Amino acid sequence: MSFQVSKVNDVTLIEVEGQLIVGNRQELKQGVLEKLEGGDLKFVIDFANTGYIDSSGLGVLVSLSKKIREQGGELRLSSLNEDLRTLFELTKLDTLFRIADEKEQALEGF
Amino acid sequence: MSDPNDGDLVLEIPTDIQAIAGTVDYVMSRCVTCQSHARKLNLNFRVGLTEALSNAMMYGNGHDPSKNVVVEVVMSQGCLQATVRDQGTGFDPTLVPDPTLPENLSRSCGRGLFLMRELLDEVSYNDRGNEVTLVLRLESGGAFEGGAQA
Numbered sequence: 624m625s626f627q628v629s630k631v632n633d634v635t636l637i638e639v640e641g642q643l644i645v646g647n648r649q650e651l652k653q654g655v656l657e658k659l660e661g662g663d664l665k666f667v668i669d670f671a672n673t674g675y676i677d678s679s680g681l682g683v684l685v686s687l688s689k690k691i692r693e694q695g696g697e698l699r700l701s702s703l704n705e706d707l708r709t710l711f712e713l714t715k716l717d718t719l720f721r722i723a724d725e726k727e728q729a730l731e732g733f
Numbered sequence: 734m735s736d737p738n739d740g741d742l743v744l745e746i747p748t749d750i751q752a753i754a755g756t757v758d759y760v761m762s763r764c765v766t767c768q769s770h771a772r773k774l775n776l777n778f779r780v781g782l783t784e785a786l787s788n789a790m791m792y793g794n795g796h797d798p799s800k801n802v803v804v805e806v807v808m809s810q811g812c813l814q815a816t817v818r819d820q821g822t823g824f825d826p827t828l829v830p831d832p833t834l835p836e837n838l839s840r841s842c843g844r845g846l847f848l849m850r851e852l853l854d855e856v857s858y859n860d861r862g863n864e865v866t867l868v869l870r871l872e873s874g875g876a877f878e879g880g881a882q883a
Contacts, residue, residue: 645783646751678842678848685838689841714833714847718838
């Protein structure tokens with residue numbers, strides 16, 4: 624897994640490539656937390672190039688969302704494939720996150 | 734690592750969470766008789782085996798690299814069965830809370846067992862609680878794809 628970080632206006636866009644799983648979840652967490660500590664508050668994590676997220680990866684997203692909310696910010700997600708959507712729906716995490724079909728929609732109106 | 738016969742697979746791997754993805758990929762690549770059920774293989778079975786290995790290494794073996802996890806996979810035309818055994822003291826799966834309850838939604842852990850139960854036809858533990866057996870039926874009328882009960 625790797626991820627690219629960019630800034631679109633005042634939104635931090637993180638594009639994840641590869642699986643977000645137990646063996647690498649801390650890298651993403653650390654990357655986002657560094658941006659949060661640097662003052663960023665609006666985050667979009669895009670999964671257009673992600674095939675799979677395991678329960679540990681889901682847990683990291685929940686944890687990050689909580690930390691960002693505590694600072695007055697928001698974490699949005701985008702571009703979940705069919706399998707990922709299924710995992711979010713099964714775990715009801717689709718009720719916890721704002722999930723857009725594409726990153727442009729997630730960035731819109733943020 | 735050994736292949737007792739054509740349809741079965743036995744792996745013994747050290748506790749290393751970095752090895753989970755590679756192990757799952759290897760097992761999936763050996764499921765040649767199941768390739769016509771791509772989604773069940775790529776979603777249901779991948780999730781189930783990944784979560785079972787994660788639980789075994791993190792909670793069962795407590796991240797102890799001197800302890801191993803044994804994976805036994807039995808493949809047949811209509812069914813895929815995986816048994817994952819750790820060297821821990823075991824746990825009581827009935828004590829794991831439902832992560833989809835409103836009070837648990839914001840928890841950062843506790844979804845692995847839930848996903849296994851949702852995505853596989855059968856999930857059972859031995860009495861000690863250190864061995865889980867996963868069953869995925871590949872023929873119609875078995876488990877489900879995409880989380881919708883068949």
